[in-house]
Amino acid sequence: MAKIVIFDTTLRDGEQAPGFSMNVEEKLQLARQLAALRVDVIEAGFPISSDGDFTAVETIAKKIKGPVICGLARMLEKDIISAAAALKPAKKKRIHVFISTSDIHIKHQMRKTKKQVIEMTRRGVKLAKSFTSDIEFSAMDATRSNPKFLHDIFAEAIGAGATTINIPDTVGYTIPAEFADLLDGIMENVENAKKAVFSVHCHNDLGLAAANALVAIQHGVRQVECTINGIGERAGNSSLEEVVMAMKTRKDCLGHTTGIKTSEIYKTSRLLTSITGISVQPNKAIVGENAFAHESGIHQDGVLKRPETYEIMTPRSIGLTKTRMVLGKHSGRHAFSKRLEEMGFKMTKAQMDSAFERFKRLADMKKEVYEEDLEAVVGEELNSLKQTWHLEYFQISTGNQTVPTATVRLNTNGGAKQTDIETGTGSGPVDALYHAIEKAAGIKGSLRHYSVTAATPYKDAMAEVTVQVEFDFNEGVPVRGRAASTDTIEASAKAYLNALNRALAENAGKTPKKASRRKTATSRSKKK
Ligand code: KIV
Ligand code: ZN
Secondary structure, eight states: OOBOEEEEOIIIIITTSTTOOOOHHHHHHHHHHHHHHTOSEEEEEOGGGOHHHHHHHHHHHHHOOSSEEEEEEESSHHHHHHHHHHHTTOSSEEEEEEEEOSHHIIIIIIOOOHHHHHHHHHHHHHHHHTTOSOEEEEEETGGGSOHHHHHHHHHHHHHHTOSEEEEEETTSOOOHHHHHHHHHHHHHHOTTGGGSEEEEEEBOTTSOHHHHHHHHHHTTOOEEEEBGGGOOSTTOBOBHHHHHHHHHHTHHHHOOBOOOOGGGHHHHHHHHHHHHOOOOOTTOTTTSTTTTOOOSHHHHHHHHHOGGGTOSSOGGGGTOOSOOEEEOTTOOHHHHHHHHHHTTOOOOHHHHHHHHHHHHHHHHHOSOEEHHHHHHHHHHHHHTSSOSOEEEEEEEEOOTTSOOEEEEEEEEGGGTEEOOOEEEEOSSHHHHHHHHHHHHHTOOEEEEEEEEEESSSSTTOOEEEEEEEEEGGGTTOOEEEEEEESSHHHHHHHHHHHHHHHHHHHHTTSOOOOOOOSOOOOOOOOOO
16 A cells, blocks of 8 residues: 655646636645645745746745645746745755657647757756756656657656656546556556656546546556646646545545545635635535535435435545534634634734724624635635725615616725725626726726625625736736625625735736736636
């Protein structure tokens, strides 16, 4: 029985998916929880890709103890040097270098020969090795590559010092039986295979990412790359919770273990959701709202008599407990901060004070404050670090026989400067509100995504609004904003201002330009 290395790439592959970008503070929060979950490796980012990524990797390398901290680099000198610099403070560090190996990528994207790819790999791995002994090499698009070429390049990479060889199914193309054959061929034909740990990184385009990762374990792979809630490019990556719980639940069949503290899974999933504002679908395996809900009478009857009749794992094993109501208006600061800590949030004193104020205001309005409400409160607090614009006042007039009209006043400079009262009309109250805000702040924005969810299933629920907005001063870069309130319209206004404040903070010191970044807007969400 082997211990499978769990390599978490939520902060790199996950974070680069549209809508999931996180700031340094948010990444650090999540990295802390990943350490509590006891992942073996945290891929903290792609340092050369942006200043923000560099700082995030460096900060995580400085502050997170326990897991190996990893940074991604193309097979280029400048990337490898940047990854090494960002990882410098880490006690345990890994540089992850990658290059494409499929004919289609080599010919049409890289415009190189296979010989050049091998030569770049040899040089890149050697350079990375001069900074740390722990080197991972990935053959991008491996599952559409010529197997013989893979054998050759893996042997070269190991010869140059790679200690982990990763076989990505970059486009989510392979199916389990075919993947098993590819892996058997690699284990048999790479002459120095015994000197490295083999790894897989599966994308979920055909919904097979977890299945492919599990079959890989059965065929000799000892590291799985995955993400919390399965987030990642396009349809995402293998989801950590699915792979880990499949291994735990079907140990009889899969036969290996992980070091994951599974009772931290639910908390980690919820933390990611509250940071990004993007929920998992209710039927998501392991962490979805319905994953342990038994609706049919026959099933309920069975579970009440003996849970194993219809439950293959216990909710408790992923840290899901039945206590829903947590705090009320008489709860004190101590109980509040203790509950937040238990939920995985680590906050500074100033953040805690401000979050407590928000909680008190909420508890005055709602009799019962649930964990989901607290997540909304804290999510809002973590999002509101740099507030240039505040909502001071708003009023809405709407109806089925009237033109929706919004009136707003904003303030800035910590309340010292007020805008004029501005009015906007629109196709609905949110449209009107956003027109009024734009007039007051003197900007224009295109809404790329708008969603509203109720934190709890009750009529007095907090509305959590998430938006993505592309502002005129920052074209091509949609910025996320979110806010929560028991008033949906107020939450909508604050989410829009949160996006604006973030965009302004990200642009501070830069000349406004038509920016183009690796995060492109491919959101299918409807425009409002
Ligand atoms: O999907 C992929 O190929 C990747 C590599 C960088 C490992 O994310
Ligand atoms: Zn990937």
